[in-house]
Amino acid sequence: MALKKIGLKLYVYTGTEGSYTSSDLKYQMEKDRISNQDNIVVEIAQLVKDFLDNNFNDDYVCATKWATAVVDFYDSETNEIFVTNGTQIFNYLAFDGYGHFEEEVNPQLSTDLLQTSLNMYLPEGIAGKLPIFAEGVGKVIIDSTTTEITDSLDSNQKIQYISIPANTSTVEVYATDDTTLLKTVTVNNVCEPKFTPYKLTFVNKLGAYQDIYFFKKTTESFNVTDETYKRNNINTSTVTYGTNDGQKQRYNINGSTKITLNTGYVKENFNSALEELFLSENAWIRWEGKTLPVIISSKDMTIKNVLNDKLIDYTVGFEFAFNKINNVR
């Protein structure tokens, strides 16, 4: 009764757990057991990642999907699927998150609040969003207003973005028993009379959209790339050329815009949010009424603390993730 090999079908889909159909089959594979081992190990995160899409447009739509591995276990004696429990189904909920090295294999991470920082900074008079995991949260109390959390079981409701009214002070996150207080998030409402705050949204460590406002000075720069070639501008019939007709021609011109943003003063425990921003694959800025994708151009971040730096602020560089001239074909 030894394991010979496994056959694995991997389904990635939306909807409720186990509601996959044949059209959701993304990968099918077989793997033999290595002769000196008892088990077979398959890494599936990389496979599932291909099918998680982050299409953020200031709409905070949950992007999680179900991943179901249907595994057939083959008996080495018979070359057939084992009689008992020969086919097993493993259901998982896929997030675009990651674990740290210290969190070891198959990290599960937070099952309630889906951001690591317990501080939020919002401009005065502006509402915000707070991501929570519907399976692990029973209710949230925003100041004194209770909002019950309902898990619809659909993948598009697993991450819920709680609306935080303007000028809120605290958000308390409770477990599904509605009595155990899990986390308290402090909302800092910042008055910024001089600069225009910019909202930057990124996919955080836990796979949820998280907002960071940059309250202070913004600088915008612009760089251009181009090429030139030499033209033959002679008129062969008259054997002349116009002096207003250049011998060099510029082409393939495009430009990209860079911006540098400043957070303003933040508390030390907000560092994790900045760190996750630096490690994010996807980020967007709310810019002139549109949600535009950006790439973080800053590569180094010095972690600041109150002891060393007294007041903590961060300057982060971004590049818009598109060319200035529309050449999308």
Add this chain to the structure above:
Amino acid sequence: MSTKINVRSPFFLDLTAPVQTLGIFTCTTAGLSNFSVASSGFVTNPLLLAGSIVDQTATEFPINTTGSSIPRSVTYTIAIPANYTNVNDATIDCIQDFDQPTQSANEDPSLNNNCPTFAGTIPNSSGLASTAITLSTYFTSGSGADISSYLVTKSPSGVAVDAVLTGTAPSQTLTLSSSTDCQLATFIVTARQSSDSCTAISNSFTFASANCGAYDCTDANVVGGSIEQDGTVNKGTHTLGTLNALLYLGTDITTSLNAGANNTGSPVNKTITYRFNIPNGFSNSGTFNCNVVYSQPATQVLPTFDCAEAQITGGFISEQGNIAAPTLGAGTLVSWTPQSFAEVSVNTPQTIYLTITPPASGYINSGGADITPPCPYIITQPATFPECGLGTSLRFSKQGYNSPYDACGFNFVGDWYLGQGSPATYSEMISTIGWSICTSFSAFAGDDKYYVVTDGFTSVSTQSNFHLLKIDNYGTVQEVWLHNCSGGGNGAGARIY
């Protein structure tokens, strides 16, 4: 709570062979055999195909001199091995019956002056590292023949108490010793004389080494057990002591094994009292009660009828490939595919797919559809045997065993049988199944027993890592086991093919 995959970090599936259930463990599954009660009252415990004896209601009976046989019955409590559906029930009780024959004239010392006699009582001993028993104090040779040998029976056989006979029969001394604290064993001595089969047996006596302290529930170590909705009590296993009685609310339910049905609509906790006889060697004596609380469910939990529950056995494929259907322990065999196989030149395991209907009641899926997918069942199709007797010569035991664990106990030395296999070397023979074992030019009828196979050694009882082959009546090797007797007792081992 759903298991999360955070896709930017690896997520590993660690896949191992699924545990195979073996169906419901019953007394039939346990396969008790060879139980007997001699006229002297000596009880020969049954051999088991599966499971192990936890307790028994009698270890010996009085000598039968009535002139007619006496029906004797012993209830064995047997621990349910892992992977059986009802493993959580922990134990089952199996009753063994035997008619104890009356003492024959040949066994009667008053009629046969060759017969030895036993008188007195060999006392229990405890708290000692060793004790010596002069057997001639208790056994007396018949006037016609001296006692030629003594046989010492120890129970349980694996306990760390040594029993050594010194001197020459009939004046031998039995020395019991142990260097390990609190080792308990029960002994019976049988005196034999060589002229005929007349024997005499001693009383059952115990030896306990030092430092046992007071017996308590930790020593008893009750593990498992359950109460079903209808009140059926499944006893847990225990380690030390014999069960004196099983009580519920002060009432003895040892025989009924029922604590009353639960019709309350919700689970209830019930306390079952295990009353143990305190073994010799402990500082306390008499009986000791151990209470175990079980949660009795409100509804009867029915198992799912699957291929394991069907308990498929038997069947046959002829050399021509025709199939004789296997039999089922439960359920109904509807059909099977394929209907036949082509002839094969070497013994070939063939898979037959059985369509089975669940029993009408007793299971969750009773009255439902046939088991899907059909149950695979492997039968080895014998080769047409043109090669029988032409292969490598092997030495293997003349004695076949019902269980590989019996091999250590028999300790036959130099009792070998010359067998011949189908074209295979010794190393091939012990590394795969399906080979043929022949004697002369015919298949060896192995009776589905286990045979020691060797390439050189001649002693089993201390042998480490030797092989046993299970051989069916068609000479086909069905299983290969690797076993080891060097640790004493029944040894340790496992099936490797």
